[in-house]
Amino acid sequence: MRTYERPTLTLMGSF
């Protein structure tokens, strides 16, 4: 069992 991290959607940048 792994430690739970809340799901995240992160904008990393643009191209």
Next chain:
Amino acid sequence: MTLALREGVFLAETEDGISLLDEDSGQYWNLNPTAALIVRTLLEGGTPEQAAVALTKEYRADLDSASRDVEELLEALESAALLHHKM
């Protein structure tokens, strides 16, 4: 009803989860490992409920929290126009 990546959005598995590249907007996004598990489950035809259960099997998370987090992630993905419902 299933979920699919919007046309023009491409997915790559990374060491840190999943990266989504949106060719139309010119933006790229990162999903952390728990978000990646949810998206994988949904794209394979799973329901949000199944995605929440998958989280509880892999991580120390209770079903209520996992279900809420799945819904919040779905809203974020739809707001960013990365996923859409495929009828």
